[in-house]
Amino acid sequence: MSYRAVLFIAFSVCMVVVSDAVAAEKYQVYLSALPFTDATKPMMAGKGTASATLEGNTLSISGTFTGLSSPATKAHLSLSSGPGIPGKAFVDLTLAGDVAGKVTGQITHDPSQLVALRGRRLYIQIDSEKVPAGHLWGWLLDEHEVAGQDVPQRGSWYLPPFAVKTK
Numbered sequence: 001m002s003y004r005a006v007l008f009i010a011f012s013v014c015m016v017v018v019s020d021a022v023a024a025e026k027y028q029v030y031l032s033a034l035p036f037t038d039a040t041k042p043m044m045a046g047k048g049t050a051s052a053t054l055e056g057n058t059l060s061i062s063g064t065f066t067g068l069s070s071p072a073t074k075a076h077l078s079l080s081s082g083p084g085i086p087g088k089a090f091v092d093l094t095l096a097g098d099v100a101g102k103v104t105g106q107i108t109h110d111p112s113q114l115v116a117l118r119g120r121r122l123y124i125q126i127d128s129e130k131v132p133a134g135h136l137w138g139w140l141l142d143e144h145e146v147a148g149q150d151v152p153q154r155g156s157w158y159l160p161p162f163a164v165k166t167k
Contacts, residue, residue, distance in 0.1 A: 025054040027117070029124055031065055031138035043130045045069045050103060050124055052140055057114060061093060061105045063124065070130035071098035077107060083120050083139045093124065 031048035050063025065072070075095040080087030090113075093105035103126060109117065116122055120141055128135040147153055 025118075026143040027052040027054070027140040028143050029063060029138035029140055031063065031124060031126065031136040033135060034137045040131065043069045044135070046099075046136055048103075048126070048136055048138070050138065051143075054109075054114075054117065057109050059105075059107045059109060059117065061103065061107075061124065063103045064101070065097075065103065065126060065136055066100040068099040068126075068128050068135055070128045070135075072101060072126050072128050072135070073132065074127040075103045075105075076125055077105065078123050078125050079113070079116055080121050080123060080139075083123075083141070086134070086137075087121070087123070089125065095126070 029050035029052065031046075031050065033044035033046055046065060046067040046069070048063055048065030050061055052059055052061045061077070072095055075093040076089035077091045077093060078087045078089045091105070091107050093103050096102045096104075103124065113122070117140060120139055123137055123139040125134045126136040127133065
């Protein structure tokens with residue numbers, strides 16, 4: 001085999017390895033109502049899903065929602081201390097629709113925001129007329145398998161940092 005052929009094969013293998021190493025990171029979001037008090041429970045209806053793709057430092061978000069008890073007014077990406085803990089909005093997302101609709105956005109993150117994304121500390125929040133402080137909420141979690149209802153799962157499943165380790 002010639003020197004050029006060996007060099008070409010080595011270069012091709014390196015390109016495959018490098019392209020796999022910089023593959024886009026994928027995240028998924030389940031948007032659900034989060035009542036703060038018993039008084040807000042009747043207003044809290046609706047659900048949605050979204051997906052997010054990180055390429056380099058740019059995060060692209062696309063999602064849908066339905067069943068709100070009043071028209072959606074705003075959507076934003078927020079930073080929290082961890083999954084399930086409310087935080088502060090840091091960028092607005094594009095919202096289309098009223099009691100059902102779409103949420104989209106493309107955000108360029110700084111290094112601290114990338115750390116927060118990978119640490120499961122970013123979430124999408126959709127506000128509505130009746131619930132202006134967050135009608136639907138959903139944390140950006142690593143893309144994972146979704147099991148059906150009543151299907152038992154073994155091991156840490158999709159939230160490894162929060163799983164109880166077995167002996």
